[in-house]
Amino acid sequence: MFDEPTPAPRTTAPAGDGPGFPPSAPRRISRRELLAWLAAAAGAGVAGTSVFAGGSRPVGPRAERTAPAMPPATPDPVARREGGATSLSSGTARWSDLAPAPTDRRLLVVIELAGGNDGLSTVVPAGIAGYHDLRSATRIDDDDVLSIDDEVGLHPNLAGVAALGLSIVEGIGSSAPDGSHFEMFARWWGGHSERVETTGWIGRAADLLHDGSVPTTAISVGSGAHPILRSEAAPTLSLPSLDALWAVAGAPLDDRFLGAFQTGLEALADGAGSGERHRRALGDARSFGERIVARDDSGVDVYDEYGYDWGFGSALHLAATLAVHDAGVRIVHIVMDGDFDTHEGHDWRHPALMADLDRNLVAFHAELDAAGVADRVAVMTVSEFGRTAAENGSRGLDHGTASTALVLGPGTGGRFGRHPSLTSLDEHGDLIATAPFENYLAGTVGHWLGLPADSLFPSATDHLRPFS
Amino acid sequence: MNQVLGRLTFGPTARQRVRFSGATADEVVAALLDDSPVEVAVPGPWDLDTDEDYWAPTNWWLETMRGELAGLDEKLAWFWHGHLTSSIGKTSHAAMLAQHERLRRHARGNFRDLLRETTTDVAMLHWLDGSGSTADSPNENHARELLELFALGRSSRAYDEGDVRAAAIAMAGWWADGESLEVGFDPEAGPSRPTTVLGRTCRDVDDVIDALCDHPACATHVAGRLATFLAGVEPPDEVRRELGDHFAGAGLDIDVLVRAVCTHEWFMSAPPRPRSALEWFLAAERTVGDRLDVWTLELLGQVPLSPPNVAGWPGSARWVSVGAVLTKAEAALGRAWDAPTLDDDDPVGDAIERAGLTSLDPSTAAALSSAADRVDGRRERSSLLLSLVALTPEFNET
Numbered sequence: 001m002f003d004e005p006t007p008a009p010r011t012t013a014p015a016g017d018g019p020g021f022p023p024s025a026p027r028r029i030s031r032r033e034l035l036a037w038l039a040a041a042a043g044a045g046v047a048g049t050s051v052f053a054g055g056s057r058p059v060g061p062r063a064e065r066t067a068p069a070m071p072p073a074t075p076d077p078v079a080r081r082e083g084g085a086t087s088l089s090s091g092t093a094r095w096s097d098l099a100p101a102p103t104d105r106r107l108l109v110v111i112e113l114a115g116g117n118d119g120l121s122t123v124v125p126a127g128i129a130g131y132h133d134l135r136s137a138t139r140i141d142d143d144d145v146l147s148i149d150d151e152v153g154l155h156p157n158l159a160g161v162a163a164l165g166l167s168i169v170e171g172i173g174s175s176a177p178d179g180s181h182f183e184m185f186a187r188w189w190g191g192h193s194e195r196v197e198t199t200g201w202i203g204r205a206a207d208l209l210h211d212g213s214v215p216t217t218a219i220s221v222g223s224g225a226h227p228i229l230r231s232e233a234a235p236t237l238s239l240p241s242l243d244a245l246w247a248v249a250g251a252p253l254d255d256r257f258l259g260a261f262q263t264g265l266e267a268l269a270d271g272a273g274s275g276e277r278h279r280r281a282l283g284d285a286r287s288f289g290e291r292i293v294a295r296d297d298s299g300v301d302v303y304d305e306y307g308y309d310w311g312f313g314s315a316l317h318l319a320a321t322l323a324v325h326d327a328g329v330r331i332v333h334i335v336m337d338g339d340f341d342t343h344e345g346h347d348w349r350h351p352a353l354m355a356d357l358d359r360n361l362v363a364f365h366a367e368l369d370a371a372g373v374a375d376r377v378a379v380m381t382v383s384e385f386g387r388t389a390a391e392n393g394s395r396g397l398d399h400g401t402a403s404t405a406l407v408l409g410p411g412t413g414g415r416f417g418r419h420p421s422l423t424s425l426d427e428h429g430d431l432i433a434t435a436p437f438e439n440y441l442a443g444t445v446g447h448w449l450g451l452p453a454d455s456l457f458p459s460a461t462d463h464l465r466p467f468s
Numbered sequence: 469m470n471q472v473l474g475r476l477t478f479g480p481t482a483r484q485r486v487r488f489s490g491a492t493a494d495e496v497v498a499a500l501l502d503d504s505p506v507e508v509a510v511p512g513p514w515d516l517d518t519d520e521d522y523w524a525p526t527n528w529w530l531e532t533m534r535g536e537l538a539g540l541d542e543k544l545a546w547f548w549h550g551h552l553t554s555s556i557g558k559t560s561h562a563a564m565l566a567q568h569e570r571l572r573r574h575a576r577g578n579f580r581d582l583l584r585e586t587t588t589d590v591a592m593l594h595w596l597d598g599s600g601s602t603a604d605s606p607n608e609n610h611a612r613e614l615l616e617l618f619a620l621g622r623s624s625r626a627y628d629e630g631d632v633r634a635a636a637i638a639m640a641g642w643w644a645d646g647e648s649l650e651v652g653f654d655p656e657a658g659p660s661r662p663t664t665v666l667g668r669t670c671r672d673v674d675d676v677i678d679a680l681c682d683h684p685a686c687a688t689h690v691a692g693r694l695a696t697f698l699a700g701v702e703p704p705d706e707v708r709r710e711l712g713d714h715f716a717g718a719g720l721d722i723d724v725l726v727r728a729v730c731t732h733e734w735f736m737s738a739p740p741r742p743r744s745a746l747e748w749f750l751a752a753e754r755t756v757g758d759r760l761d762v763w764t765l766e767l768l769g770q771v772p773l774s775p776p777n778v779a780g781w782p783g784s785a786r787w788v789s790v791g792a793v794l795t796k797a798e799a800a801l802g803r804a805w806d807a808p809t810l811d812d813d814d815p816v817g818d819a820i821e822r823a824g825l826t827s828l829d830p831s832t833a834a835a836l837s838s839a840a841d842r843v844d845g846r847r848e849r850s851s852l853l854l855s856l857v858a859l860t861p862e863f864n865e866t
Contacts, residue, residue, distance in 0.1 A: 182557050198777070215790050227776060237791045238767060244794040247801050256843055257852060261801065264839035264856045273829025274740050275861025277788045282859065285793040 095365050096165025100410035100467075101376040103450035107323045109316070109364075109379045110202070110228075110333045113357075115341030116181065117383035118397055119404035119431075120422075121350050122158075123168045127151040130422025137395040138346045152419065157354035160362035167412040167466035170419040172440045173402035173433030177385065181341070181399070184384035189228040192459045193436040201441060201456060202331050203231030208451050210234035214328030215288045221315035221334050228333055237288075239318070249289025262286070291327055298324065298367065306363040307356065311337045316364040324371045330449055340383060344394035361408065378409030378448045382441075389422065389430050401426070402433035405440055409448070411467040416443075439464045470826050471740065472496045474866025475698050476540050476730060478750045480824045483536045497730050505541040505576070508532055510569040518561040523762055525561055526773045529568070530762065533750060544575040544726065546746070547697050548582070549772065550780035551690075552618055554591035556773045560646030563590035564773055579690060579720035580681045583619065587673060588651055593644035596778065602657040603640040611636035611676075613778050619680040621689035627666060634663035638670040681720060688712030690720075695729045700741025700784040707734045740865040742787040745770035747866065752800060752858045755823045756807040760799050767795040788864070796859060804855035809846050816840055819853035825862050832860050 100106065124140045125131045127150045132139065145153035146162050152170075154162050174193035178184055183196070190197030191204070206218040206229070216237040220226040229236035239245065248265055251258035269283035298321065306313025312334065319332040338356060342349050361379065368374040386403030402420050417440070420431040438457040443465035446453025453463055472493045473480040477500065480488075488496050516524035533542055548571040556564045567589050574582035586592050587610075593599040596610035612632045620626045641658025644651045662671045668679040680686055691711035695703045703711070711728050718724035729735055743751065745768035753760050765771045770781055811818040816836045820828060839856055840849050857863060 180558075235789065237789075237794075238769075239791070239794065244798045247797040248794060257848055260839045260842035260852055261797075261856060263842065264835055264852070265797070265859060267835035267838065268832060268856075268860055271829060271831030271835060271861065273831060273861060275865050277785075278742070278793075278861045278864045281788050281790050281793045285790045285797070288790060289794070 093369060094163070094165040095369075095374055095408055095410065096167075096412040098375045098410040100378075100448075101373075105326060105376050106448055106450075107319065107329065107377045108331045108445065108448050109319050109377060110331065111357075111379060111381045112333065112335045113340045113353075113381055113383040114185075114335050115339050115383075116184075116385045116387055116399055117340045117353075117381070117403060118342065118346065118350060118387040118400070119170070119402065120386070120389070121346070122155055122354065122406070123148075123152050123170065123404045124155060125152050125419060125422060128419060128422055134389050134422060135391060137391055138350070138397065148415065152415070155351070155354045157351050158358050160358045161406070161408065164362070164365055164408055165413050167407040168415050169405045169407065169440050169444075169464055169466050170415060170417040171402050171431075171434030172405060172417060172437040172464070173385065173431070174436060175433065177401040177430070177433070179385075179399045181384055186227065188382055188384050188437065189226070191438050191441055191457050193433075193438055194459070198230070199232060200226070200228035200230040201445070202228045202333055203234070203236055204456055205331060205445065205449065205451055206231045206234040206236050208456070209330050209449070215284045217329055218331040219318075219322075219329055219333070221318055221332060226333065226335075245289040245293045248285050250293035288327075292318070292321055292325065298371070300367055305367065307359045312356070312360050313363065316360055317367065319377070320364060320367040320371070320373075323368060323373045323376050342387065342396055343392065343398055344396035346387075346391075346396045365408075375410050378407065378412070378444075380444050381406045382437075386431060389425055400430050402431040407444060407466040413468060414466075416464050416466045435464060436461060440466075469493055469496050470824065471866055472500075472736075474743065474747065474751075475700075475741075476500050477543050478533050478538060478747060481536055481754060482824075485824065493736060494731075497736075500540045501727055501730060503539050503541075506535070506537045506539065508572060510565055510572065513561040513565060516561070522556075523771075525556065525565055525568075526762060526771060529772050530750075533746075534753065540726075541572075541575055544722075545572045546772070547694060548575055550697070550775060551693055552582070552586045552592070553775045553778055553780045554595040555775055559591045559594035562649055563594065563644070563646045566649055567591040568773075574722070576723040576726060577721075579686075579715075579722055580677065582722070583681065584674065584677045587614065587639075587677060588642060590644040590646055590649050590651055593642055593651065594646060598639060598642055599644040600657075601636070601640045601642070603637045603659040604657075606633070606636035606640045608632055608636040611639055614639075614676075615680065617779055619689065620683065620685045621692070624685035624689055626683055626685035631665050634665045634670065635676050637663045638665065638676050639673045642673070684712070684716060687716035687720060691715045691725055691729070694725060695732075695735065696783065698729055699735050699738040701738060703734055707732065742784045743864055743866050744781070744784065744787050745792070746772065748787075748796065748858075748864060751824065751863065752796070755858055755863075756800065756803045756854050757822075758803045758806060760803060764795060764799040768792055793859070796864075797855075800855035800858040804851040807851060807854045810850040810853060812846050815846075815849050815853055819850075819857045822854065823857045823860075823863055825857070825860070828860070828862055832862060836860070 120131065120135065121138060121140065124145045126140070126142050126145045140155060144156040146156060146159060147153035174187065176194050186196040187193055189200045191201030202218050206216070209217040216235050218229060218236045220229050220238045226238055229238065248262060251262050253259070265282055266286055269279050269286060271279060300317055302313040302317050306316065315334040319334070322329045322332065336357065338353050340353060365374060368377055382405065383403055385400055387397035387400040389400065392398055418434040420434055424432070426432050436459065438460040439462045442453035442457040442460035443463035445451060445456065446463060447465045447467055453460065469488055469491060470480050473484050473488070473496060476497065477484070488499070511528060516528055518524045521527070532538065549568070552571065554564065554567055567586060570582070570585050570589060574585065596613055597607045598610035601607040601610070615627050615632060615635060616622050637659050641654050642651065643654060659671065662669045664670070665676055665679045666683055668675070670676050670679055688708055692703060692708040695708065695711060711725065711732070714728045715725040745765060749760055749765055749768070762771065769776065775781060816833065819836065836853060836856060840853055843849055843852055
């Protein structure tokens with residue numbers, strides 16, 4: 001009685017078999033499109049008033065902010081080294097000079113430079129023997145390096161970061177390095193430099209931080225359900241961007257459509273019947289969203305303040321909003337847009353990435369500073385590996401081993417760890433890490449968040465604490 | 469009826485609802501079991517232009533799942549992918565597609581054949597580092613997961629560390645090439661003497677597979693995994709044992725196991741479970757009448773061909789979370805504006821119908837009605853209801 005007619009065997013991929021789908025390729029809707037769409041839906045000038053409740057800055061097409069195909073040919077010659085002077089001391093409002101807020105109000109922002117960031121181009125070992133021999137096409141000119149001391153200096157495009165003050169952590173990696181992104185991502189996310197753990201270190205931190213008073217203490221922005229968030233028990237949250245919160249909370253009064261959607265979600269959350277856990281998640285999403293989005297009264301326009309890389313800027317803006325409103329979130333993990341996997345064209349791609357990082361971090365600090373909460377926030381970078389010591393034939397660098405990390409925030413400043421030798425290399429000609437990377441994670445995460453680093457990172461042999 | 473279709477297929481689709489109108493759950497199960505499998509030709513990477521689109525194989529599979537005729541066998545191919553995992557992130561597109569073809573071919577065949585073929589396929593040899601493992605210094609990853617996850621289960625206590633090491637030695641010597649899809653065995657790197665796995669002498673990988681498949685814990689473990697996948701909760705021990713005995717008695721004939729699970733009183737009376745991310749995604753697409761971006765699946769944590777780890781996707785509790793709600797709300801809102809307009813006389817009823825829902829709690833229906841009253845115009849009301857209905861408790865379970 002329910003027999004299906006026997007279908008003709010398919011000989012090709014059954015593309016287009018779906019019921020009446022349009023052929024166009026699906027893609028993600030942008031915030032700009034959503035705003036325009038809602039403006040059209042409401043028939044009124046809603047655009048620009050939703051995420052950024054101040055609404056004073058209209059959001060329109062911003063073609064002029066699309067990323068340039070090539071970075072400027074020469075980096076900004078800000079704070080060039082002159083006769084060995086230390087440019088790190090320039091600037092007045094130094095983030096590093098602040099006294100940190102009490103531990104339970106602190107936020108840690110973890111920026112993942114996915115693809116493998118070259119440590120030698122980030123903190124340049126201009127004064128360490130071997131650098132000039134290893135690098136020719138990708139070498140930073142001595143005169144451009146923002147000198148820290150006789151050995152190392154920052155990439156010239158990190159002038160803003162240099163002015164804020166920072167710690168650098170050198171030589172971190174694995175004693176058994178692997179060339180696979182996949183393998184090394186997994187080790188970093190698990191917090192163990194030699195093997196892959198089943199939980200992520202931010203997830204484990206959330207297990208320690210979660211007390212049920214807020215929906216989540218740890219968020220990852222700009223990625224899917226990120227393995228770094230895998231916890232034993234505590235809830236963690238992956239967000240594509242602010243838009244996702246904005247869909248469920250903070251509809252402006254004159255936006256009847258979105259208001260009806262959000263009121264409807266509230267009614268579903270308050271309903272009865274089965275699906276009790278789903279209804280509770282609806283309610284939590286609403287209350288969490290209201291706590292963040294509806295109170296984002298900063299008036300900050302991410303396009304204006306952070307620059308063209310909107311994904312990264314909006315993630316940092318979310319982190320700032322969480323800090324300003326003391327939302328109970330303690331760790332925000334951000335995967336930076338951009339591609340650090342510079343197998344070719346490193347000489348022009350990497351400077352653009354450094355400039356992007358610099359611009360966004362300066363804007364992030366400015367937003368925190370304006371709200372008077374810069375003392376609550378520290379930023380740390382992570383990346384799965386550094387790049388090869390020597391260049392390949394494409395003005396690029398292949399997958400390497402040890403790398404260098406940056407830490408910004410109250411109480412930072414100085415060099416930590418030990419720079420790898422540039423003349424005594426491993427059997428593949430690559431840098432030999434001077435410390436397992438979990439030493440860096442343990443020292444930074446443990447100190448800033450006041451968590452027991454030994455239980456979070458049991459394989460750490462020492463705590464590299466990049467704070468004074 | 470809806471619950472059974474939601475569990476045994478990716479439905480209910482409009483076509484299934486017409487086909488099974490008025491049928492009992494038992495009748496639906498019987499019909500689904502007897503449907504002849506839809507023949508699906510798995511394309512090669514050259515058909516999909518994987519150089520241009522990394523996710524082309526995933527999108528191809530999603531398209532197959534969307535097919536109106538996709539039934540129980542499609543769901544079983546999905547189950548096996550989550551049980552005998554491999555990931556596109558660690559092998560070639562070609563190898564992933566070749567493994568997928570094996571999973572489909574054996575989806576209701578014999579488990580021993582399925583396990584044997586997937587143990588020495590390119591994607592698996594890459595995924596669990598079997599490729600290049602030598603008997604002198606074996607990589608234990610593949611052997612460990614084979615025992616722990618694929619065949620016996622840790623809780624069975626059927627094996628110990630010695631068995632893992634012995635299996636790793638017996639399985640050594642293989643290599644795999646992701647581009648040519650060649651798999652080879654290098655006797656130099658292979659075992660020079662037999663080892664003992666589960667008390668049986670094993671000279672090579674085939675001996676290991678036989679030792680595992682002949683062990684009673686294997687049938688029980690696999691039966692438990694399939695039952696848990698379909699029902700969303702683990703079966704009680706006595707049901708697991710009963711299904712395992714049945715499966716073992718049938719010589720690990722998967723079709724016999726599938727029938728035993730689907731017709732079991734425990735399965736038929738299991739309470740609603742959360743829809744997995746993929747089940748929700750496909751149902752939401754049908755509701756708004758448009759494809760959603762595969763990025764939504766990434767955010768929800770369930771991209772086909774890219775499992776989070778060797779254990780596949782976690783159980784059903786995982787699919788309910790604040791993060792999932794946020795992602796679903798954004799995805800539904802993002803597509804609803806272009807969705808078909810609803811019957812103006814009964815927009816709520818039409819939205820419920822398009823969502824494939826049959827019985828709603830009165831509070832859900834009231835929430836939809838009062839939301840509809842807050843906006844003007846057929847376009848707005850249709851968009852609102854179709855996005856909201858995808859967030860109802862009823863739509864999020866099966």
